[in-house]
Amino acid sequence: MPTVLESWSPAARRVLPAMRAWRMAFHQEPELSLHEERTREKVVAALRELGIPYRTLQGSNGVVGLIGADRPGPVVALRADMDALPVTEQTGLAFESKYPGRMHACGHDVHMASLLGAASILSRSPHPLPGPVRLLFQPAEEEGGQGGAGPMIARGCLEDPRVDFVVGQHVEPAVPLGSVGWKTGPFMAAADKFRLVVHGHGGHASTPHQGPDAVVVASEIVVALQTLVSRIRDPLDPVVVSVGSIHGGTRDNILPTEVVLEGTVRTLNPTTRAAMEAALRRRVRSVAASVGATVRLQYVHGYPPLINEPEATRTVARALVQELGRDHVVEVEHPVMGAEDFSRFLERVPGTFLRLGVGVPGRPASLHSATFAPDERALVVGAATLAAAAEGLQGTGR
Numbered sequence: 214m215p216t217v218l219e220s221w222s223p224a225a226r227r228v229l230p231a232m233r234a235w236r237m238a239f240h241q242e243p244e245l246s247l248h249e250e251r252t253r254e255k256v257v258a259a260l261r262e263l264g265i266p267y268r269t270l271q272g273s274n275g276v277v278g279l280i281g282a283d284r285p286g287p288v289v290a291l292r293a294d295m296d297a298l299p300v301t302e303q304t305g306l307a308f309e310s311k312y313p314g315r316m317h318a319c320g321h322d323v324h325m326a327s328l329l330g331a332a333s334i335l336s337r338s339p340h341p342l343p344g345p346v347r348l349l350f351q352p353a354e355e356e357g358g359q360g361g362a363g364p365m366i367a368r369g370c371l372e373d374p375r376v377d378f379v380v381g382q383h384v385e386p387a388v389p390l391g392s393v394g395w396k397t398g399p400f401m402a403a404a405d406k407f408r409l410v411v412h413g414h415g416g417h418a419s420t421p422h423q424g425p426d427a428v429v430v431a432s433e434i435v436v437a438l439q440t441l442v443s444r445i446r447d448p449l450d451p452v453v454v455s456v457g458s459i460h461g462g463t464r465d466n467i468l469p470t471e472v473v474l475e476g477t478v479r480t481l482n483p484t485t486r487a488a489m490e491a492a493l494r495r496r497v498r499s500v501a502a503s504v505g506a507t508v509r510l511q512y513v514h515g516y517p518p519l520i521n522e523p524e525a526t527r528t529v530a531r532a533l534v535q536e537l538g539r540d541h542v543v544e545v546e547h548p549v550m551g552a553e554d555f556s557r558f559l560e561r562v563p564g565t566f567l568r569l570g571v572g573v574p575g576r577p578a579s580l581h582s583a584t585f586a587p588d589e590r591a592l593v594v595g596a597a598t599l600a601a602a603a604e605g606l607q608g609t610g611r
């Protein structure tokens with residue numbers, strides 16, 4: 214184990230017992246997206262215990278805290294997500310989920326406990342920061358459609374006082390425990406989805422010539438969508454188009470009147486995102502029209518691309534080097550095509566999203582799996598990271 218975990222950030226190590234208790238409480242009672250009521254109560258209780266003013270938001274399970282409301286400096290918001298996943302836990306941890314079919318398998322329990330730890334460090338520091346620190350506890354990150362960030366923003370979580378910078382983090386098995394990863398620019402993908410109903414003639418499979426065959430048209434569309442990626446986009450600008458489900462028909466000798474396709478489109482910047490939607494709509498229509506079939510297409514926008522603002526990201530990376538040491542701050546080379554609701558905050562406010570290392574050699578781990586059990590020492594790094602990021606962005610990096 215990296216001994217450096219034992220040597221740095223005395224402030225973060227001091228709050229480890231409290232973070233451990235918070236994390237266990239969150240972990241034992243995981244709640245799915247849009248149902249985070251007990252989790253909200255626990256966050257509120259912890260903020261009360263820390264003496265940090267907070268407010269809850271009507272129609273959302275989000276909680277917004279504020280440290281140093283009357284300080285004149287820049288306002289930095291720190292965010293943690295709150296929801297769990299429909300997974301039955303198999304970690305064997307002493308504080309395993311009490312509920313089958315619900316688990317903090319994405320580490321949001323670690324995110325919340327780390328944010329509370331950072332809040333504890335920042336609110337009790339003998340050297341208060343020059344500006345306020347806003348705490349954002351955000352529900353429904355895993356919900357994937359509307360999400361929880363949008364409703365919180367609509368209810369003013371970035372106002373009064375107006376937030377200047379926003380920072381979030383996510384546990385990451387590909388980054389070693391004890392380290393933090395950062396990257397400027399596009400970091401995570403926009404995740405849009407589509408549902409396509411292909412209408413054909415239907416009838417006896419021995420007489421396919423009587424009208425458009427929905428099965429054949431759907432198959433042509435699946436193939437045509439793949440060439441959208443390989444032939445329309447710049448090969449250096451990653452795009453994913455995947456058809457994840459295809460349903461139609463009942464037996465071998467009946468042609469169905471409709472076939473339903475569902476898929477996802479992942480892109481890393483707003484221009485490509487809009488271009489892919491337009492190209493997909495055109496391609497689907499033209500394939501169907503070429504054989505006289507009709508299609509109904511629903512195209513639904515999910516989370517936008519997550520783009521780390523370069524200047525704020527570099528400022529945070531410098532603050533992290535001072536806090537954790539150069540060997541524990543790694544620049545992440547490639548973006549990932551997963552999506553994250555934090556992108557909605559970054560659409561409005563400059564800031565950065567970091568990767569909190571939980572990787573341990575010889576112990577492969579994967580987010581969303583029933584055996585995901587990040588080492589609790591990541592809490593120390595998580596709290597130190599958020600506190601250092603706030604300090605750095607307020608210009609007080611040591």
Ligand SMILES: [Zn+2]
Nearest residue numbers: 319355580581
């Ligand atoms: Zn997740």
Ligand SMILES: [Zn+2]
Nearest residue numbers: 319320321383
């Ligand atoms: Zn997550």
